[in-house]
Amino acid sequence: VSDVLVETALPPGTSWLERVRGSVARSAPIFAVLAVLLVWISIENPNFTEPPGFLAFLRRAAPLAVLAAGQYFVIVSGEFDLSVGSLVTVTVVVAAEVLADNPDSTIPAIALVLLLGGVVGLVNGLVTTRLRVPSFIGTLGMLLILDGAVFYWTEGAPTGSLSESFRTLGRGGVDDVPVLEQLPWSVVVFLAVGLGSVLLMRADLGKQFVAVGDNHRAAGLSGVLVARVKVIAFVLSGLLAALAGVLLGGFAGVSAQVGDGLEFQAITAVVLGGVVLGGGRGSVVAAIAGALTLEALFTLLNLLGVSGALRDAVEGLIIIAAVAFAAFRLRADR
C-alpha cells in the first residue's frame, strides 16, 4: 500500500529547465553560508587568505568532499550508504598490512583498496536491489561486518605502516608551483573528483540517478534500468570511500578509528548542500560545498577556541537549523 507511489518532487509537466532552476535556487544558500564562514575564518586568521593557508584547508577538507560526492550519488538515487566510514578504516588498515611486507608496491596497494571499495559498493547495491533490503539496514549490516572483520583481522591494533610513496597522495604535493608554492595532491584529487562528478551528472547516467530517486516507478516505466542505476551509485560510493581512505591514510596515518563517524559527516554534508534525503533533488556541487562548509565550521570553531566537546553541540544545532531553513524555503517554493 505504502510503496505504490513515491512522492514526486514537482508537479507533472515541469520542464527540465524549471527543474534545474529550482535546484540552483534551493542549493544557493549553502554557497552563501560557505562564503560567510570563509570570510569569518580569514578575519580570525589572516594567513587563511594566502594560498598555502587556503590550500591547507582544502587538503583537510578533501577526504570529506570526496566522501560527500560518493554519498550524493547514493542519496540522490533515493538510498543511504552507512558503510563508508568503516570502508575508510578498512582501506587504511588493508593498505598498511599490504605495504608492511613490501613498501614498494604502492600502485598495486592503491589498486587493491579501490577494487575492495568497488566490491563493497557492488555488494551494497545488490543487497539493496536484488534482496530488497532497505539500504539503511543493508549498509548498516555492512558497517558491522567491515568493522568486525577489520578488528578481527588486526586483533584491535592495526600493524604495518603506509609507505612514503603511498602517503604522498594524502600529504605531499607538486612543489615549485608559481604563486601556490605547493599544490597538494589531495587538492588535485578533490578537483578531479568534483569535475568528474559534474560531468557525470550532466551525462545520461546522472540524469537517471535523479530520475530513479525522484520516482523509481516512473523512471522504470520510462526505460531506466532502476536496479542497475542504483548499483552503479553504490559502486561509485564505495570507490570514492576507498579513495577518501587513501587520502586520509596519507594525511593522518594508520589507526583503527580513522573512519569513525565519517558516514554521518558525509550524509550531513550532502544534506547541508540542500540534497533531499529520499532522493530526486539537489546538485553534486552543492553537496561538495556542504562538505567544505562542514570543514570550514570545524576550522572556525577551532580558531574561536570552542572546546572539542562543545563543537559537537554547536555542529548539531547548526545542522538542524540549516535543514529547518531549507524546509521553509521548500515550502515557500511550493
Add this chain to the structure above:
Amino acid sequence: VSTEAATLAPRSRLRLPTGVASVPAIWGALVLIVAIGWLVVSIDGGDFLTSSNVTNVLQRTVALGIVAVGQTVVILTGSLDLSVAQLISLTSLIGSETMDGKESMLVPALALTLALGAGVGLVNGLVITKLRVNAFIATLGMALILRGYIENNYSRPTGAVSPSWGDFGYTRMGPIPVSVILFASVAIVVGLALRRTRWGYHVYAVGGDEQVSVLSGLRTHRVVIAAHVICSMTAALTGLYLASRLGSGTPRVGTDGGYDLESIAAVVLGGTALAGGKGRISGTVGAVLVLAVLDNVFNQLELDPFLKQAVRGVVIIAAVAIYALRRRAVRRGPAVQGASA
C-alpha cells in the same frame, strides 16, 4: 484506518494453525535458533538450557529491549531516532548523580530522568513536525548536541545509584530477573496502547500514509510527537537500568552499546517496516531475544567478539532479505490480492 492495520498485519506473520497465527515470523526463527544453539553448545560441552544460562540470556535483553520498544513506536510512525544512545548515556549520568547514593533521592531521580527523556523526545518531535526537519538529521543533530553536553561536563563515571536501585538490576524472582519484568511491562503496555487505543491506530495510520491521515482529519503532528516522547522515555529507562547494573553513570555507556543503530536493527529484524505503518511490538521483542540468544551462543563458543559483530551484520542483512522475499511471495499469492488492492 483500522481496516488498513488489520489487512496489513497478516503479511508479516507465519501461516500456522489458529491460535499461533498471530505470532510474528521472528518467533519461529527464535525457536529454530534456540534449537540450533542448544545443539551446538551441547556438542561443544557447554550448558545452554540451564536455568542460570536462561537467566543470563534474559538479562541481556533488558537494555536493548526497552529502548527497542520505544524505537518501534517512532519507526511505526515513519520516523526514527538516532539520539537514543547519547540519551542513554546522559540519563545514566543524571540519574546516578541525582541519587548520589541516597535512598531518599531515588524517586526524585527517577522522575527527573524520565522528565528529561520526555523533554528530549518533545524537542525531537517538535523539530521533526513543526520545523519539518528530516528525522534522520533532526535526531542526528540531537545526538551531537547531547554528546557535546556530555563530553563538556563529564569525563569519568559519575554519581552513585541508591542501594535499592543498585539491587534492582541484580534481583531475581526465581530464574527471572526483576529487570526483565520491567522490560516485559514496558513492552506489554506499549503493545496494548498500539493495538487497543485510538492513539495506537493513529500511529499505524500516520506511518502508513501521512497525507491520507491528514486528509482524514488526524492531528498527525501530535501522534509523531507523542511517539518521540515515548521513545526518549524508554531510552531514559534503559539509561537508568544500565546505571543500576554499573552502580553509577558512565559517559559512553550508550554509544559503546551501539544502542542507536542496534535498536533500529532490532526493530527491522522484528518485521517492522522501516518506512512505517507495519509491524508490532511482539516482533521487536522476538528480535531482541534472537540477538541475545545469538550473543550467548557466540560467547559460549568463545567466538572472537569482533567476528561476532561481523556475523551479527550478516544475520541482520539475511533476515531482512528473507522478509523482503517472503513479502513479495505473499503479495503474488492469491490470499491477499483483495487486501492489497
